[in-house]
Amino acid sequence: xxxxxxxxxxxxxxxxxxxxxxxxxxxxxxxxxxxxxxxxxxxxxxxxxxxxxxxxxxxxxxxxxxxxxxxxxxxxxxxxxxxxxxxxxxxxxxxxxxxxxxxxxxxxxxxxxxxxxxxxxxxxxxxxxxxxxxxxxxxxxxxxxxxxxxxxxxxxxxxxxxxxxxxxxxxxxxxxxxxxxxxxxxxxxxxxxxxxxxxxxxxxxxxxxxxxxxxxxxxxxxxxxxxxxxxxxxxxxxxxxxxxxxxxxxxxxxxxxxxxxxxxxxxxxxxxxxxxxxxxxxxxxxxxxxxxxxxxxxxxxxxxxxxxxxxxxxxxxxxxxxxxxxxxxxxxxxxxxxxxxxxxxxxxxxxxxxxxxxxxxxxxxxxxxxxxxxxxxxxxxxxxxxxxxxxxxxxxxxxxxxxxxxxxxxxxxxxxxxxxxxxxxxxxxxxxxxxxxxxxxxxxxxxxxxxxxxxxxxxxxxxxxxxxxxxxxxxxxxxxxxxxxxxxxxxxxxxxxxxxxxxxxxxxxxxxxxxxxxxxxxxxxxxxxxxxxxxxxxxxxxxxxxxxxxxxxxxxxxxxxxxxxxxxxxxxxxxxxxxxxxxxxxxxxxxxxxxxxxxxxxxxxxxxxxxxxxxxxxxxxxxxxxxxxxxxxxxxxxxxxxxxxxxxxxxxxxxxxxxxxxxxxxxxxxxx
Numbered sequence: 195x196x197x198x199x200x201x202x203x204x205x206x207x208x209x210x211x212x213x214x215x216x217x218x219x220x221x222x223x224x225x226x227x228x229x230x231x232x233x234x235x236x237x238x239x240x241x242x243x244x245x246x247x248x249x250x251x252x253x254x255x256x257x258x259x260x261x262x263x264x265x266x267x268x269x270x271x272x273x274x275x276x277x278x279x280x281x282x283x284x285x286x287x288x289x290x291x292x293x294x295x296x297x298x299x300x301x302x303x304x305x306x307x308x309x310x311x312x313x314x315x316x317x318x319x320x321x322x323x324x325x326x327x328x329x330x331x332x333x334x335x336x337x338x339x340x341x342x343x344x345x346x347x348x349x350x351x352x353x354x355x356x357x358x359x360x361x362x363x364x365x366x367x368x369x370x371x372x373x374x375x376x377x378x379x380x381x382x383x384x385x386x387x388x389x390x391x392x393x394x395x396x397x398x399x400x401x402x403x404x405x406x407x408x409x410x411x412x413x414x415x416x417x418x419x420x421x422x423x424x425x426x427x428x429x430x431x432x433x434x435x436x437x438x439x440x441x442x443x444x445x446x447x448x449x450x451x452x453x454x455x456x457x458x459x460x461x462x463x464x465x466x467x468x469x470x471x472x473x474x475x476x477x478x479x480x481x482x483x484x485x486x487x488x489x490x491x492x493x494x495x496x497x498x499x500x501x502x503x504x505x506x507x508x509x510x511x512x513x514x515x516x517x518x519x520x521x522x523x524x525x526x527x528x529x530x531x532x533x534x535x536x537x538x539x540x541x542x543x544x545x546x547x548x549x550x551x552x553x554x555x556x557x558x559x560x561x562x563x564x565x566x567x568x569x570x571x572x573x574x575x576x577x578x579x580x581x582x583x584x585x586x587x588x589x590x591x592x593x594x595x596x597x598x599x600x601x602x603x604x605x606x607x608x609x610x611x612x613x614x615x616x617x618x619x620x621x622x623x624x625x626x627x628x629x630x631x632x633x634x635x636x637x638x639x640x641x642x643x644x645x646x647x648x649x650x651x652x653x654x655x656x657x658x659x660x661x662x663x664x665x666x667x668x669x670x671x672x673x674x675x676x677x678x679x680x681x682x683x684x685x686x687x688x689x690x691x692x693x694x695x696x697x698x699x700x701x702x703x704x705x706x707x708x709x710x711x712x713x714x715x716x717x718x719x720x721x722x723x724x725x726x727x728x729x730x731x732x733x734x735x736x737x738x739x740x741x742x743x744x745x746x747x748x749x750x751x752x753x754x755x756x757x758x759x760x761x762x763x764x765x766x767x768x769x770x771x772x773x774x775x776x777x778x779x780x781x782x783x784x785x786x787x788x789x790x791x792x793x794x795x796x797x798x799x800x801x802x803x804x805x806x807x808x809x810x811x812x813x814x815x816x817x818x819x820x821x822x823x824x825x826x827x828x829x830x831x832x833x834x835x836x837x838x839x840x841x842x843x844x845x846x847x848x849x850x851x852x853x854x855x856x857x858x859x860x861x862x863x864x865x866x
Contacts, residue, residue, distance in 0.1 A: 215252060215253070215254050215255070216234075216252070216253045216255060216264070216278070217250070217251065217252045217253075217569060218234075218250070218251055219245070219248070219249045219250045219251070220232045220245045220249040220250075220251065220268075221249055228245070228247075228248050228249025228250075229245060229249050229268060230244075230245055230246065230247050230248075230249055231244045231245060231490060231500075231501065232244065232245045232249075232251070232266065232267070232268045233265075233266070233267045233268065233492060233493050233494065233500060234251050234253050234264060234265075234266055235264070235265050235267075235492075235494060236253075236255065236259055236262045236263070236264060236265075237262055237263040237264070237265050237275065238259070238262050238263070239256075239259055239262065239529075239531050240329070240495075240498075240528070240529060240530035240531050241253075241254075241255075241256070241259070241528060241529040241530075241531060241532075242492075242500075242528050242529075243526065243528060243567045243568075244500060244501055244526055246568060246569060246572050246573070247573060248572070248573070250569040250571070250572060251568075251569065252566070252567060252568055252569045252570070253567065254564070254565065254566070254567060255278060259278075260278060261278065261279070262278055263275050263276065263277050263278065264276050264277075264278060265494060266289060267289075267493040267494060268289055268493070269430070269448075269457060269458075269493060271289035271290060272289065272290045273289075273493075273494070274288070274289055304421075304422050306415075306419075306420060308422075309420045309421070309422045309433060310411055310414060310415055310420060311411070312422075312433070313406060313411075313414065313420065313433050313435075313447070314410075314411040314414070315454070316447070316449055316454050316456065317394055317406065317407050319454065320357055320358055320393070320394045320407070320456070321358055321394040321395055321407075322358075323356075323357040323358050324356075324357075324358070325356065325357040325358075325497055326354065326355060326356040326357070326362070327354075327355045327356075327498060327530050328352065328353065328354055328355070328530070328533055329352075329353050329355060329498075329527050329528065329529055329530040329533070330350065330351070330352065330353065330527075330528055330529040330532070330533060330534060330565075331350070331351045331352075331353040331364065331525055331526060331527045331528070332348070332349075332350055332351075332525070332526045332528070332566075332567050332568065333347065333348065333349045333350075333351065333364075333369075333384075333385065333523065333524070333525045333526075334346075334347070334348050334523070334524045334526075334568070334574050335347040335348075335381060335384060335521065335522070335523045335524075336521070336522050336573070336574065336577060337379060337381060337519055337520065337521040337522075338519070338520045338521075339377055339379070339517045339518060339519060340518050340520075342374075343374070343577050343580060343581075344373065344374045344377045344379050344517075344519070345371070345372070345373055345374070345379055345380070345381065345521075346371060346372045346574055346577040346578060346581065347369065347370075347371040347372075347381070347548065347552075348369060348370055348371070348574060349366055349367075349368065349369025349370075349548065349552060350366075350367040350368050350369065350534060350565060351364040351365055351366055351367060351385075352364075352365045352367060352533045352534050352536060353365075353525075353527055355498060355499055355527060357497055358392070358393070358394050358395060359392040359393055359394070359395065360391070360392070360393040360489060360499060360502070361388070361389055361499060361502075361525075361527070362389060363389060364385045364389050364525075365536060366537075366548065366551040366552065366555055367534040367536070367537065367555065367654075368552075368555050368556065368557060368558070368561065368562065368589075368654070369548070369551070369552035369555065369557075369589065370552065370557055370562075370578070370587065370588060370589040370590060371549065371552060371587075371588050371589070372577065372578050372580075372581030372582070372585060372586060372587040372588070373581060373585050373586045373588075374581065374584060374585040375584065375585045375586065377512070377517065378475070378512075378602070379478075379510060379512075379517070379519055380473065380474040380475060380547075380549060380602070381474075381521055381523075382471055382472070382473065382474070382506075383474060383547045383548060384504060384521075384523050384548070385525075385548055386547070386548075387401060387402070387471070387504075388487075388502065388504055388523075388525070391487075392408070393407055393408075393459070393489070394407045394408065395408065396408055399470065400469055400470070401468060401469060401470045401471050402443075402466075402468065402485070402487075403440075403441055403442050403443045403461075403463050403466050403467070403468070403485075404441065404442050404443065405435075405442065405443040405445060405459075405461050406418060406435055406447075407447075407459070414435070417437050417439055417442060418435045418436065418437050418442075419435070419436050419437075420433060420434065420435050420436075421433070421434045422434075425448065429450050429451060429452055430448055430449070430450060430451070430457060431448070431449060431450075431451045432446050432447070432448045433446060433447050433449075434446045435447075440463065440465055440466055440467040441466070441467045442463070443461035443462060443463050443466075443487075444461070444462055444463060445459070445460045445461040445462055446458075446459075446460050447459050447460075455491070455497065456489075456491055457490075457491055457493070458488070458489065458490050458491065459487075459488070459489040460486075460487075460488045460489075461486065461487045461488070462484070462485070462486035462487075463484065463485050463486075464483070464484050465482075465483060465484070466482055466484070466485050468482055468485075473510075474547055474549070475512075477512075478510065478511065478512050479510075479511040480508045480509060480510045480511065480519075481508065481509040482506060482507070482508055483506075483507040483508065483509060484506065484507045485505070485506040485507075486503075486504070486505050486506070487502065487503070487504050487505075488502065488503040488504075489502050490502075490503075498527070498530065499527050500526070500527060500528075501524060501525060501526045501527060502523075502524070502525045503522070503523070503524055504522075504523040504524075504525075505520075505521060505522045505523065506520075506521055507519070507520050507521075508520075508521070526567065526568075528567055534565075534657075535655045535657055535662075535713065535716065537555050537652065537653065537654040537655075538652070538653045538654075538717060538720050539554075539650060539651075539652050540650040540651045540652075540720065540724040540727075541648060541649075541650035541672065541675075542675075543605070543606060543650070543652075543670070543672060544605070544672070544674050544675055545605070545606075549588075549602060550604055550605065552588065552589055553588060553589065553604050554604070554606055554652065555654055555666070556589065556654055556666035557589035557590065557666075558656050558664065558666060560656075560658070560663070561656040561657075561658070561663070561664075564658055605672060605673050605674035605675075606652075606670040606671070606672055606673070607619060607670060607671040607672075607673055608668045608669070608670055609668060609669040609670065609671075609694060609695075609697070609698040609701075611758070611759070611760060614687075614691055614765070615647070615671050615687060615690045615691050615694055616687065617678075617687065617767075619671060619673045619676065620645075620647075620673070620676045620677055620678050621673075621674075621676065621677040621678075622677070622678065645676075645677065645678040645679070645686075646675065646676055646677050646678075647671070647676050647690045647693065648671065648672040648675040648676045649669065649670070649671050649672070649690075649693055649694055649697050649727075649731075650669070650670055650672065650697070651667070651668075651669055651670075651697055651700070651701050651720070651723065651724065651727070652666075652667055652668050652669075652670060653665055653666070653667045653701075653705075653708070653716075653720055654666040654667070655708065655713075655716055657713070661710050661713075662708060662709055662710060662711060662713065662716065663709070664709060665705055665708045665709065667701050667704075667705050668698075668701065669694065669697040669698035669700075669701050671690075671694055679785075683741075683742055683792075683795075684738075684739070684740070684741040684742035684743070684744055684747070685741045685744055685747055685762075685767055686740060686741035686767075687741075687762075687767045688741060688747055688751060688762040688763070688765075688767070689734065689735070689738060689740065689741035689747060691760075691762055692734065692747075692750050692751060692754055692762065693730070693731050693734060695754050695757075695758050695760070696727060696730050696731075696754070697727050698758075699757060699758075700723050700726060700727055701723075704719065704720070704723050707719070734750055737750075738750070748763060751763055782812075783808075783809040783810075783812040783813040783815075783818055783822070784809075784818060786805045786806075786808045786809035786812070787805075787806070787809040787818065787821060787822055787825070789805045790802045790803075790804075790805035790806045790808075790809060790825070790826075791825055793805065794825070794828075794829050794832075799829060799832070799833060802829060803826070803829065806822055806825070806826045806829070809822050810822050810823075810826075816849055819845075819846075819849070820846050820849055820851045820854065823842040823843070823845050823846045823854070824842070824843070824846060824851070824853065824854055824857075826839075826842050827839040827840075827842040827843050827846075827854070827857065828857075830842070831861065836861055839861060840858060840861065840862070842854075843855075843857055843858040843861075844858065
């Protein structure tokens, strides 16, 4: 039997903030080719890493693990244990293959019924399992247009891993991404797509093709041909499954024939039939040419996923231009002993994809390097440098390129002196996820239901070791979840901005006190500040009548002017009221009447007349007709067009409206 050796070259470790960083590269000694996805793990901890696409790896060793042992493993080879102290001497490790005797494989047993029975037994075992773990994970995504890089993404997550589903949750901690300027491709929200794909049970989304793990034995028999093959390791068996149905994955599953733990699942499909998968940018079009997912389990604990590789090829169209997009996504799961402290938003930010979440959660280079489990000289690192030169790199600093928002929007308006809440920051006449109001609903809402100014606080604690080193934080106004139905009278924008200022001031006061506090106290302090902000919000809304009492509001304005340097009474409430003609509900003439009246109060007579006419064309109730005619007559009087005013007042006179008759008497004779 040929004996193949695996050689591991280890570089001298680095020391940063008391931590040790071991780097190296894995090769096959005989072929001199790199070995990717070899496992490098601490013996007394679940912290580990895998080698990258060039065979390189970087393993961060915590301060309290410097005396530990590293276990190097690869499928088909005996594990080798090396002391970290010995690795300081640039040790070379040979991984010896496990001998395999082909005669031990039972050929007689390879009937289709036997294979189906064995496969179904494994599937049912995993499907019934309730084993689960929480761990850290690192995602990396690279997309190319043919061979030209167009996108790169990296992010840390807290992950929920289960034996049945693969992984259930990915909660973003921190990330970064880069784009080419000339091609604004955004991936298909990869993490949300993968975490809804339950490995061994039917999921509710059905976006990706099915595979045998999600089927009954009879369904597998009906749809697949199966074959069982021996592996280079006599304890491992591979079952290959193939189908002609484009709604199903082809692939294989590798498992240990003695304990029936799964080592690897490989799924792939050419020209798959998919449902509900679309670009993040709704103006783009695409067709999926191929798709593949590979799940690899930890060789030291095969109940735990070690990494997932998700790749796909697209025909992608932007306007009339076609692109060939090839994307490769890796998610590495590691460090089951610890989790990142989760970021806290004091209100639901409703961020819809990883790009928005990455922008929202911020970035810190020291924290990133402390936790980063890939080589700094990896392909991904080089691509970020590439995009810094020819495109965008997001989350390397707090400033976005000026033209970036033309390609990608972010719903949270972060507090800055230049970032003021305007009417165009609100949704007009529409609650998120709700239909526009009809006549019956309008009569039932209270005044407080007519608007929502969603202001909140964000805190992302960054720990180095066991204490909080720093905190990323800001106050935000959520443009996606804020709304109003009718333009509020008084100075409501002044009110909202003062509240926004209060949130920001509380965030600035709290931030320095959060460093080095007990981790258990972190969320409690934020909850208290959140409550303080809500109390102030209710107080100022009540005391100023939602901005109608401008004298009381000015007292608040002057008080906050001393702290922020901003005088809202020198800033106009703005003409960007958001009263967009296409967005206005056409179900109630009273609403058009209210808009027309507001425009008249601002002396925008031309647009006021437009909305009076809209209201008149819909009005059937005589009381509403009288209001329209009377208010429009007052507008005509202001313009000096008495003949038109008299015409409206005479219409109301015929309906018996006393105020209109009295007003008509006062202007009679002015129409000459």
